[in-house]
Amino acid sequence: MSFEKAVQYLREKGMEDRVIVPEASSATVELAAQAIGVTPGEIAKTLSLLTKEGPVLVIAEGTARVDNRKYKDTFHQKAKMIPGDQVEELVGHAPGGVCPFGINAGLPVYMDESLRKYEIVYPAAGDDHSAVKLTVKELEELSGAIGWVDVCK
Numbered sequence: 001m002s003f004e005k006a007v008q009y010l011r012e013k014g015m016e017d018r019v020i021v022p023e024a025s026s027a028t029v030e031l032a033a034q035a036i037g038v039t040p041g042e043i044a045k046t047l048s049l050l051t052k053e054g055p056v057l058v059i060a061e062g063t064a065r066v067d068n069r070k071y072k073d074t075f076h077q078k079a080k081m082i083p084g085d086q087v088e089e090l091v092g093h094a095p096g097g098v099c100p101f102g103i104n105a106g107l108p109v110y111m112d113e114s115l116r117k118y119e120i121v122y123p124a125a126g127d128d129h130s131a132v133k134l135t136v137k138e139l140e141e142l143s144g145a146i147g148w149v150d151v152c153k
Contacts, residue, residue: 002093005102006126013142020122020131027096027128029062036122036131043131044121044139046098048082048091051075055082055090057100059123059143060112064152071151079151096128100143109143111136113150 010016026032033040043062048055056075058066071079088094092104100109100123115121115136122131123139134142 002088002097002102002126003130004126005092006097006099006124006130007102009102010125010132010142015132015134015138015142018133019125020133021129022131023129025096025128026124026131032122032124032131033062035129038122042118042121044115044123044134046100046123048087048095048098050080050082050090052077055107057091057098057103057107057109057143058112058149058151059100059109059115059139059145060152061114061118061121064112064114066151067153070153074149074151093124093126094128097124097126097130099124099126099132100139100145101132102126109145110147110149110151111140111143111145112152113148114152115139 022035024035040062047058
């Protein structure tokens with residue numbers, strides 16, 4: 001169902017033709033990079049984090065890791081990933097397919113500065129056998145990102 005939600009969202013934005021459905025799994029950054037034939041950094045992973053105000057998504061380049069100090073400086077609390085068994089309920093997509101397309105209403109999305117070093121990136125499209133080829137600018141627009149943050153290393 002998540003894949004269909006994401007594709008429907010992309011269809012409404014005129015970007016359905018950018019969806020890639022590899023035979024191999026794209027559930028992790030490494031698997032996605034292999035399945036699509038790109039470097040791990042070109043995978044735009046969507047981090048599902050829990051704040052006191054509720055869940056937030058941060059889209060970062062594939063090899064980036066949350067820097068606790070930077071995260072705390074930005075969000076004024078310690079970084080906490082959403083527990084795996086709660087991700088689908090809180091975000092709208094299950095782990096392995098989390099992306100900013102077709103997510104639950106009102107969920108804030110941020111773009112991490114780590115993405116700026118790439119022109120083209122590949123976020124998931126709602127499940128663990130999908131990706132979308134987008135420019136970083138297209139990803140920013142399609143995700144409805146409310147801003148850029150620097151929370152990864």
